[in-house]
Amino acid sequence: MAPVPNVPHVIYGADYNPEQWPPEVWREDVALMQEAGVNLVSLGIFSWALLECAPGEFDFAWLDEVMDLLHAGGIGVNLATATASPPPWLATRYPDSRPVTVDGVRLEIGGRQAYCPSHQGFRDHVAALVRAVAQRYGTHPAVQLWHVNNEYGCHVDQCYCELCAGKFREWLRAKYSTLDALNAAWGTAFWSQHYGEWTQIQPPRRAPTYANPTQQLDWRRFSSDNILELYALETGILRDLTPDIPVTTNFLGFLPGLDYFTWAKHEDVASLDAYPDPHGAFPHLEAGMQFDLTRSLRRGQRWILMEEATSAVNWRAVNGPKPPGLARLLNHQALAHGANGIMYFQWRASRAGAEKYHSALVQHPGPQRSRVWREVVAFGEELRTLTPLLQASVPTRVGLVFDWNSWWALELDSKPARLPLMPLVQAWYAALRRLGQTVDFVHPASDLSGYDLLVMPNSYLLSGAAAANVRSYVQGGGHVVTGFFSGIVDEHEHVGLGGYPAALRDVLGVWVEEWVPLRPAETTPVRFAGQDAPVPATTWAEVVHLDGAEVLATFEDGYYGGGPAITRHAAGSGQTTYVATHLPEDALLHVLRGTLTDAGIPHATLPAFLDVTLSETPDGAVLHLLNADPTQSLHVTVPGATVMLDGSPVGTPVVLEPYGVRLVRVPAGFTVADLDIRTPDGT
Structure with a gap:
């Protein structure tokens, strides 16, 4: 409708x-x-x-x-x-x-x-x-x-x-009921911030140094x-x-x-x-x-x-x-x-x-x-x-976990490093699209049962309910791949103790002792099992300890050299993959390709400029082929397809000129893995 x-x-x-x-x-x-x-x-x-x-x-x-x-x-x-x-x-x-x-x-x-x-x-x-x-x-x-x-x-x-300050105090009263609960949630024992009256609470205006992190988060x-x-x-x-x-x-x-x-x-x-x-x-x-x-x-x-x-x-x-x-x-x-x-x-x-x-x-x-x-x-x-x-629906089997609360918390000040969220999300999203996946963005506390794979580029903050939801999803047979510095704090921005990430330690099968943020131009080599040359990872490294997980790749430099960089773990009926650094595109594709295979999701490696999406209409499936390349044509063979959406015949191959668009009706059971994609010279 x-x-x-x-x-x-x-x-x-x-x-x-x-x-x-x-x-x-x-x-x-x-x-x-x-x-x-x-x-x-x-x-x-x-x-x-x-x-x-x-x-x-x-x-x-x-x-x-x-x-x-x-x-x-x-x-x-x-x-x-x-x-x-x-x-x-x-x-x-x-x-x-x-x-x-x-x-x-x-x-x-x-x-x-x-x-x-x-x-x-x-x-x-x-x-x-x-x-x-x-x-x-x-x-x-x-x-x-x-x-x-x-x-x-x-x-x-x-x-x-001042009007918003008053409304903020009303909002806090409704959330916490008592000042004792607020003081506990805000950790006001730190820096002598204990509040004895509601009127003492202000918005996190410009202060001499870092404002209380939970105060900032509640303000957002x-x-x-x-x-x-x-x-x-x-x-x-x-x-x-x-x-x-x-x-x-x-x-x-x-x-x-x-x-x-x-x-x-x-x-x-x-x-x-x-x-x-x-x-x-x-x-x-x-x-x-x-x-x-x-x-x-x-x-x-x-x-x-x-x-x-x-x-x-x-x-x-x-x-x-x-x-x-x-x-x-x-x-x-x-x-x-x-x-x-x-x-x-x-x-x-x-x-x-x-x-x-x-x-x-x-x-x-x-x-x-x-x-x-x-x-x-x-x-x-x-x-x-x-x-x-x-009347078309857009079927998806992959959910990308996203939460504004976690975004706000991650980008507050006084962290191990400045870690903007969106470049991480963009990199993982782009890799999933390169692998032919349609992606839903999902809140970690929502119903996850409809997805065969969840990807979490970064979920720094996971509420107790969200963490329990993700663990239940894995133990019930779901597949999760998560990036570094995830599951570190709860909804109050309090750190989970006993080894990071406390919220997901059991299902990841690892615990992290220490973080090693990298300088802007610094790289750290990561070697995948069975590969001759390491790949240059950036942004972040960690001292990772195994607790049941298997190692897929290791760090090679620094005092953390020889330690796990990427791991995989069976938890309940499901599986998790942990990525403890920021990988270059080809290496991230390699990791996600493996998780898609493990989750039983068909995939293909598409040209960077090709956008492929499948719609389900009442009259059958429609394949949307879009060539976002401004200079180069693509030739795409779509097995089993005979007509376009408008009823015209399908060419063999379908020719996508620069900025070209084709809508192809495809048979039942068609997947992106069935496509044969070439440039005009046959490569």
């Missing part, structure tokens, strides 16, 4: 900001939307100042006209609550509604998202605006979806003002929950007044500040804003990670790509355009990874403002002079042939 019930086709559209243009342009816009195949637009996202020009003085006349024009043109509306950026009058009326940084600086108006999430005056005006919008447009036939706020936490995910949890209260305030009003219209808010992939696993439970459909860098080495991997995360947040439900760029953005140091063909390829990738809609920011490129150099469907030269417009129209026509994907 499509996540937006009244849209029986693949969604195609953009953010639409008609308030930036005179009314005569609106009619031209509707005609151009029809030409492009647009069927849904996000409307009113940054319109608060025009909808409510003064407190309580609403003017909906212009929006009424736009809504009616769009509906008459057959274009649905994803109507925003317009709360994403408060108008100047609100900050003038409530100066303390502006957010405060960790250094005590109160931010000024003139940008966007300049609000303190705890300010009651701001919340009251938000509620009044949402109620007014819902009452006016809740029965308008154009409205297909509510767009709540916009990109929560994009610019301000933490406010350190609180800040995510506090902003979630704003979302719940708006959605509560919308669901009360318009229970049949689904609600969403646009996520930002791996945004550090908000725990999206918690947030996604409150959405009717997940949506994503994704802006992979066209200048990056592998934009399709950057995008694919975000696509897979968004599908995973609601356990496989199809989702909406709410924003992307048609070409260049405006906010990087160098804003490279998407070369011809890349936008189409990434759109197909989103559909292959579970999207039901493709939307852009924005419809018409602005003449003024901070985003005037951000690309759009209608570029500054106008539609007839723009290759972007030609690509947009062509893809709109192509989407009409892809309706079968609306």
Whole structure:
């Protein structure tokens, strides 16, 4: 079922900001939307100042006209609550509604998202605006979806003002009940931090040295929950007044500040804003990670790509355009990874403002002079042939363990080394994709039973419940491969004693005595059993002791030389693999290839630029073949396949030109291991 019930086709559209243009342009816009195949637009996202020009003085006349024009043109509306950026009058009326940084600086108006999430005056005006919008447009036939706020936490995910300090104390009271429990959880015996009154507790503002780690961690949890209260305030009003219209808010992939696993439970459909860098080495991997995360947040439900760029953005140091063909390829990738809609920011490129150099469907030269417009129209026509994907599921056998709490904890200060999480996750994700695996991102405390293999690049923090869940998964027959510095602390950021990692020691069959962080350019040689030459590992090494595990590779240098670097252990009915260092790509592929084999999961080693995904539609399986290489073609033989998704015959081989896309119907039982992939010269 499509996540937006009244849209029986693949969604195609953009953010639409008609308030930036005179009314005569609106009619031209509707005609151009029809030409492009647009069927849904996000409307009113940054319109608060025009909808409510003064407190309580609403003017909906212009929006009424736009809504009616769009509906008459057959274009649905994803109507925003317009709360994403408060108008100047609100900050003038409530100066303390502006957010405060960790250094005590109160931010000024003139940008966007300049609000303190705890300010009651701001919340009251938000509620009044949402109620007014819902009452006016809740029965308008154009409205297909509510767009709540916009990109929560994009610019301000933490406010350190006194109002937030008070809300933090309320949150802590609800969590711990007593100061004795809080003091125990925070380890306040250290550095004379014992709290005798709730009023003594402050946010972790700038301090002479490291703030209490558990205080910092609870602050991140609180800040995510506090902003979630704003979302719940708006959605509560919308669901009360318009229970049949689904609600969403646009996520930002791996945004550090908000725990999206918690947030996604409150959405009717997940949506994503994704802006992979066209200048990056592998934009399709950057995008694919975000696509897979968004599908995973609601356990496989199809989702909406709410924003992307048609070409260049405006906010990087160098804003490279998407070369011809890349936008189409990434759109197909989103559909292959579970999207039901493709939307852009924005419809018409602005003449003024901070985003005037951000690309759009209608570029500054106008539609007839723009290759972007030609690509947009062509893809709109192509989407009409892809309706079968609306009902497709994306089967996965591999789960990649991810938890915002662990991310926050890992990157707190006062650690053995600075260890950013995302480069580790990206490396392991890229290796799994190279091996032909579709990947779900899973919370360690969630139901893991549907996966044959779990990979944990790093799970520094594992709550007691999460650790027990992972151990139960292994003992029940699951396979786990985990990276270094995992399972070290519990939910309070307290270290498990008796040898690292205390949370997983039994199922890993090893214990770690000591960590050896490496300098930025330093390598340490690791030799795999049966291989002649060692591989240069980076970042981290450990003094590992066996407790039942077998050795797959050893360190060769340093006082830890000769000790285990990679181990494998049978635990219960399952198996674990432990990787005590950061491996180069080929070595990581070798390790993961072995774990996939042990778990009985078919795999193949794909070219780095080939994205392969399998969808299950009611009419059978569809293989999505995407060549993200901008210069080289690929020839792919798909055994047993005879027709494409559109019914045309399958070539032998299937030719994928640079940025080429093919959707092939494949027979039952097909796996990625059946593919034969070659370059045009036969290699």
